[in-house]
Structure formats: C-alpha cells, structure tokens
Amino acid sequence: MTHFVDDLLAVARSAPDLVALRWFGGRDGGRVREEVTFGSLAERVERTASGLRAQGMEPGDRVLFSIRPRPEGVVLCLAVLRAGGAVVFVDPGSTPELFAARIAAAKPRWAATEALLYAASSGPLRGVARSRGLLLPDYGRLPVRHLYTGAWLPGVPRGARRVTSLGRVAPGSGRASATGAGAPGVTGEADREALVVFTSGTTSDPKAVVHTARTLGGMLGLFARVGDLKPAQRAHTDQMFLGLPAIMAGGTWEIPAKAPKDAPEAFARGVAGADSSFLVPADVTALLDVLETRSRAGGTTPAEGPAVLAVGAAPVTVALLERGRRVLPGTRWLAVYGATEILPAAVTDADEKIAAAAEGDLVGHPLDGTGVRIDPEAASDPEAAAGADGADGAGEPAGGDGERVVGELVLTGPSLMAGYLSDLDAGGPRAVEHRTGDLAYRDVEGRIVLVGRNRDMIIRGTVNIYPGLFEPRLRDLPGVADAVMVGVPVPDGDERVVLVVTAEGGTRTTGTPEIRATTELTRSVADQVGRVVDHGALPDLVVEASHLPLAGRSRKPDRRALVSLVSPVTGTVRA
Structure with missing residues (x-):
C-alpha cells in the first residue's frame, strides 16, 4: 500500500493546471483570497518537506499543530507527513494544566502555530486574550523547534522559522538523516504514526488517538465514497475529512474564511451550488438559522445548498435532518456515524433515518471493509438497553432466532486507529477493534441501529x-x-x-x-x-x-x- 500523500501528489502531477485549493476571505468572507493549482500544491509540499528535513526533522518527529484551515496550513500538514513526521492536534483553549499534561504525553519536537496565537499567548495580546477568558498556554516557551504562519508578530520566539521560508529549499536538497530520509518520499512507511488527536482524559491521564498513514488513508478513502467525490467537483468545507478526499479525487477543496458557526452568512453564500460539504451538527444549525432568517425577510425561492451535505463528528438527530430537508430540499442529507478511533463507520441518508426513527437511532449500513460485532455480554446495564429510544430488545430478528440481539457495538475496519498514545508509547500492541460504548442491534437489512449508551459518556x-x-x-x-x-x-x-x-x-x-x-x-x-x-x-x-x-x-x-x-x-x- 502506498502512502496516501504519494497518491495525492500523483493526482496533482496528472492535472497541474486545475485548482486544488480555493481559500475565501475579505471582510464579508466572499472574496477568493488565494487559489492553489495542483501543480503548485505538489511543488510546495515537496519543497516544504525538503525544508523541514533541512531544519532537522526526522521520521517519527511529532509536530504540535495549531493552524486554522487555509492553504499554508494544508501545505505544511502534508509536508510534515511527506517528511515522515506526525501531526499532533491539541486544543490550545484547554486549561494550562491539561495542555501541559498533553504536551508531556505527546513529546513533540516541533510546534507549528499561527503568529497570532504566539502573540495572544505570550506577546502583547496576552492580556486581551485573558480578558476574554482565554487562558492560553505560553507557546513561545515550549522547548521545541518553532514554525509559524502569517506575518511575524511580537511573541513569536527567536529562531522560529516562517513556514513559507521552508519552501525555498529545492526538493531533494534536505540533509540525509541517519534513517535515510534525506530525499523526498515516504513510500513504504504507511504504518508510521501520522496523526495524534487528543479526545478526552484528565491531567493525570490524557487520552489521545493515534492514526497511521495507512489508517488515515483508509479514513479519507471512505469519506470519498460517502461524498461520491469525482474530478472537477467543488467541496466547500473547513473539515479535512472531506477536503483532502476531494483533492485526492481531482476536485477543488474550497476553504471558507472562518468556521461556519463563526461566519454563517459567508458560509451560506460559499456552499450554495457546491457539489459537497461536511459539517458538524452545530454548524448545520448556524447555517439553517441564516437561511431561515433570509427566507423570512422575503425570499421567494428555496435556499440553495450543496448537492450533498454530510453531517457527523457528533450525534445527528432526526429533528436536525427534518429541518435540513425543509430548508434545503434540493440537498441530499447524509448522517455519518463513527468516532475518532474509527471514522467513518456507517452512513445513512435523511429519508432512511427519519423513516426508521421509531426503531431507534438508525446509523445505516456499515461502510466497505467495516466489520461489525454486537457483544451482548458487554451491556453493563440491561435496564438501560431495554426500551431505550423506542427499542425494546424484541421484534424482528437480527440472526433469525426470533429476538433482537442488543449489545455493545464493536467495530473494525480500514480506518481503525493504531491505538491510544499512552498504550503504544508503552510498547503495547496495536488496536484490533474499537468498543464504541454504544448499545446497538442489526436489523433484518443488516443496518446498525443504536438504542442507548453502555457508558456514562456525554458528547x-x-x-x-x-x-x-x-x-x-x-x-x-x-x-x-x-x-x-x-x-x-x-x-x-x-x-x-x-x-x-x-x-x-x-x-x-x-x-x-x-x-x-x-x-x-x-x-x-x-x-x-x-x-x-x-x-x-x-x-x-x-x-x-x-x-x-x-x-x-x-x-x-x-x-x-x-x-x-x-x-x-x-x-x-x-x-
């Protein structure tokens, strides 16, 4: 299996003049601020990867990553993977104590941060940030190699390198490391750590999910099928889960100026007429609020949205999908089910999910290659399982024995994580399955239906x-x-x-x-x-x-x- 970055760069070189990335900006968020062709994307990724190696990046180095979606950040993220590094996402808004615990667990050698975040965490804007309730950690004092995007601002540590300057190194000119990573290319390293995402845990036991290039590639491939992505299509989203598959399919990833919930008017204009988009439920609510307000102000024609809108990364309710269909009747609405540990795992469209609401929370057919197991022995609270969300544990058989088998949903598949950071760093084995904590059954069509939680978890x-x-x-x-x-x-x-x-x-x-x-x-x-x-x-x-x-x-x-x-x-x- 090739590294998915190799696959992406091969696509880029086959159609160098087409637009891969389109970033919106301006005061109203409606102006195209930057366009990057596939040819330019491939060259910038290769040059930046060579620059990282020239600065001393070694295979396996972890890079703390705090850059919003925009072309410069996309290029750097791909270049880190191209150079053999791993991207570590940590929320800078967490408490200083939790942030410090996560840094100690991840042991990054690099930090890639926007200049503005350096200024807000350790420079003259720190007081402003604190007055607004943001207790940001002092990024500038982290004992790592620093990279920054944007124009230099006070607070950027001495010796930090601007990301654009890394791209001035010619591909292949990075110094050779002891492990032979001097020239561009990470082919054959598909099982190397590529992504670390902190999801929960405490200061004494921070919890992070680790994906390799192989499992991350599996994730992107499944999302490409969910969105039915094709060459020359427009995917308008701030989520890399759909953006990267879009450009791997030969389409254009359109990146909004701000997160949809922060600038819903601009997002509504940008997503209109797009081929696909991916939103979390809170962003969908913000989008629908804007469209309904516009309609009440005198709109005479139905609002226009994308051809396909996938909703996920949090529970997707029937009420939200019903509202979405009403406001954007020309859009095909999809509900995506999964977890950071294995995403996506199943998908269903709005019509199917709404029609099955009385039976429980339908999340749909498992995606290609996804293995499903229902473990009735793991249902720690049978009383909660019976009758939860309208399902009573009886009815049409899942296995032909006259009773519905309800138990914890256990998943495997091409996007299954390598494991949790603390386990892997301690030398533990890689994950072979993910216990979701959801109580579920399979209906007669083989679809997954959730009926409750096996754990007291809040999302x-x-x-x-x-x-x-x-x-x-x-x-x-x-x-x-x-x-x-x-x-x-x-x-x-x-x-x-x-x-x-x-x-x-x-x-x-x-x-x-x-x-x-x-x-x-x-x-x-x-x-x-x-x-x-x-x-x-x-x-x-x-x-x-x-x-x-x-x-x-x-x-x-x-x-x-x-x-x-x-x-x-x-x-x-x-x-």
Whole structure:
C-alpha cells in the first residue's frame, strides 16, 4: 500500500493546471483570497518537506499543530507527513494544566502555530486574550523547534522559522538523516504514526488517538465514497475529512474564511451550488438559522445548498435532518456515524433515518471493509438497553432466532486507529477493534441501529466527556454531598453538560426531586468547578437537587431521570 500523500501528489502531477485549493476571505468572507493549482500544491509540499528535513526533522518527529484551515496550513500538514513526521492536534483553549499534561504525553519536537496565537499567548495580546477568558498556554516557551504562519508578530520566539521560508529549499536538497530520509518520499512507511488527536482524559491521564498513514488513508478513502467525490467537483468545507478526499479525487477543496458557526452568512453564500460539504451538527444549525432568517425577510425561492451535505463528528438527530430537508430540499442529507478511533463507520441518508426513527437511532449500513460485532455480554446495564429510544430488545430478528440481539457495538475496519498514545508509547500492541460504548442491534437489512449508551459518556461538540473521571473530585467540594454530571440533548444533536449536586445534611430521599438552578450551593460550586474539572468538561450549568433519583438493583443515580428533570430548568426541549 502506498502512502496516501504519494497518491495525492500523483493526482496533482496528472492535472497541474486545475485548482486544488480555493481559500475565501475579505471582510464579508466572499472574496477568493488565494487559489492553489495542483501543480503548485505538489511543488510546495515537496519543497516544504525538503525544508523541514533541512531544519532537522526526522521520521517519527511529532509536530504540535495549531493552524486554522487555509492553504499554508494544508501545505505544511502534508509536508510534515511527506517528511515522515506526525501531526499532533491539541486544543490550545484547554486549561494550562491539561495542555501541559498533553504536551508531556505527546513529546513533540516541533510546534507549528499561527503568529497570532504566539502573540495572544505570550506577546502583547496576552492580556486581551485573558480578558476574554482565554487562558492560553505560553507557546513561545515550549522547548521545541518553532514554525509559524502569517506575518511575524511580537511573541513569536527567536529562531522560529516562517513556514513559507521552508519552501525555498529545492526538493531533494534536505540533509540525509541517519534513517535515510534525506530525499523526498515516504513510500513504504504507511504504518508510521501520522496523526495524534487528543479526545478526552484528565491531567493525570490524557487520552489521545493515534492514526497511521495507512489508517488515515483508509479514513479519507471512505469519506470519498460517502461524498461520491469525482474530478472537477467543488467541496466547500473547513473539515479535512472531506477536503483532502476531494483533492485526492481531482476536485477543488474550497476553504471558507472562518468556521461556519463563526461566519454563517459567508458560509451560506460559499456552499450554495457546491457539489459537497461536511459539517458538524452545530454548524448545520448556524447555517439553517441564516437561511431561515433570509427566507423570512422575503425570499421567494428555496435556499440553495450543496448537492450533498454530510453531517457527523457528533450525534445527528432526526429533528436536525427534518429541518435540513425543509430548508434545503434540493440537498441530499447524509448522517455519518463513527468516532475518532474509527471514522467513518456507517452512513445513512435523511429519508432512511427519519423513516426508521421509531426503531431507534438508525446509523445505516456499515461502510466497505467495516466489520461489525454486537457483544451482548458487554451491556453493563440491561435496564438501560431495554426500551431505550423506542427499542425494546424484541421484534424482528437480527440472526433469525426470533429476538433482537442488543449489545455493545464493536467495530473494525480500514480506518481503525493504531491505538491510544499512552498504550503504544508503552510498547503495547496495536488496536484490533474499537468498543464504541454504544448499545446497538442489526436489523433484518443488516443496518446498525443504536438504542442507548453502555457508558456514562456525554458528547458536547466533538469532545467526549466521561463523568466518572470528575464526579469523585466534585463530591469533595465543600458543602457537596453528591454530584452527577449529565448531558441534556438539544435538537441539533449536541448536549449541554449539567452538573447536579446535593447538599450535605439533606434528609429527603423519596418522591420527585426538586431542582433549583440558583442557590448558595450552586454559586459556590460554580466558582470552584474550574479547579477540579478539565476545561473541555466544564458544565454549562450547575443545579441543586433535593435528592438524586435512583434506579436498578444497584440503586445507582438514575441519569435518564435526571436528564428529564433538569431539562425544563435549562430551557432545553429534548430532541
């Protein structure tokens, strides 16, 4: 198997004059700021890879990457992989303690960052960032080799190299390393680490998913099939999951000036008439809000969107797809299921998912090469599995035995991660499957239908939050007797994180719990929660309950009941 970057560069050289990247900008985000042809893309990637090697990059080097989608960042990302390095994504908005723990776990030798981020984290703009609640880590002090994009700004560390200057090195002129990486090319290194993504965990145990060039290539290939990508098509998205497959298919990746949720008007103009796009549910909501506002202001014709719009990276609800079909009836809506560990795994279109809503959460047929196993022994809470989301565990047989087999969904496939960073760095074996934590069954057509969760996990945005990691610390806060974190679903598929606490000395244990949003205890906990909960898991709201509802033989907190109880307090209507 060749390295997917080799495949991409081969496509680029076969059609050098076609546009590979188109980046939008300007005040309203509607102006084409830069276009990069396939020929220029291939040359820039090769030159930048040679420049990286000339600066001392070795195969296996990890590069902390904090650059927004734009041509300069795309070129650098591909060049790092071309030079044998690995890209490490770490959220700079996490707490300084968690950021430091993730850096210690990843052990990067390089950092690639926008000059503006250096200025905001260690330069004259640091005060402005802090006044807006951004406690950014001091990038300039990281003991690594520094690369930056954009014009130099105060705060960029001495000795940092501007990414564009790396491209002045002729391909093949990089110095030879001890491992023979002096000339361009990474063919034959498909099992080398290529991508590291931190997904969850605590400061003491940060959790990161590792993909190799092989599994990342498998991921891009599957997304190409999801979007039915073809030469000369336009893919308008800020997500590399669709952007890179688009150019590998010979199409144009159009990159919006800002994330869709930050500039929905500009995105709505740019995506109109595109062949495909990929959005997370929160971005879809922002797009539909703009289009509906425009329609109410006097629009007489249906809004125009892309031919195909894939939605994923978080749960996709029927309510969101129904709204999407109503606002953009000419668009084919797809719901993509998967996880950072294996993405994508299954896909279904809006019509199919909506029609099957009564049976559970249909996520569709598994994609080519994806193996599916239902493990009934792993269903740790049979009471939660039975009847969850409308499925009762009985009905049409999955295996012809007269009963539906419900259990934890276990997946394998070409995009399965190599493993978790801590395990692999400790010399552990590579992953052979991924236990999703979702309870599911296969219907008579072989489609995957989710019926609940096997783990108490909350998904907010694209972050997985495990309450069990934080609840013991929360129970130790002054005045708190018990603490439970729950996710309250909202119509676009996201979840609001609500922390439910009870007070020490409370005596009520029966009846329907009373929920209050503003008490002396909730104010006290809200002031202290940042000390014991990681930034990505901070609750959106803290409420006090007179007591916790219990369920099951084990008499554990009934999280499902709590969600129903706190929904009115949060102003959220369950999807």
